Amino acid sequence: MSEWQPIDSAPKDGTVVDLWIGGEFAGRRASCFWGKPEHDCGEHGRYCDSDWHDLDEGWVDDMNMPLDGYEPPTHWMHLPPPPDPPAIEPEPERDTKTIDMFPTEG
Template sequence: MSKWQPIETAPKDGTIVDLWHDEFGRNANCYWGVPQHECGEAGRYCDSDWHDTPEGWVDSAYNQTTFLDGFTHWMPLPAPPVQS
């Protein structure tokens, strides 16, 4: 299993990782970027304000920017089980 690493070394390329916050603990399955959004009609009629969302840590389970600030560490996800 990988060890916790300083947040400054976390990937910011969309890789899903676990994050650590000193007050709230582990926040699983997050990535750096903006929440996923699909506009109808190839974006021609989108009135969503998602296009103005700044990059940040996104909780992939809820597809929204995390409400926490100040993560201190990150860890890569473990490898999946080996099929036998």
């Protein structure tokens, strides 16, 4: 697993990382990235009145919200690897004998 690193060394290319926020609401913020929140204007942007287009780049959380209002992050780390998939047990062999439900006399 990755170790916490100083925030100055964090990637700012859209890579998703975990952040550590200090201050009153200290704790881990999972799956954040540096950039602008994703925004879908709809109608190819012709009728968009969102102020999200004017946001500066910054840290964005896993809910696509800028991390404004928090203490700035102090550390970051790469995401942990996903768990191993569960082992798939083979199905038990089935009895393939044919049962003659309508025997004919012969």
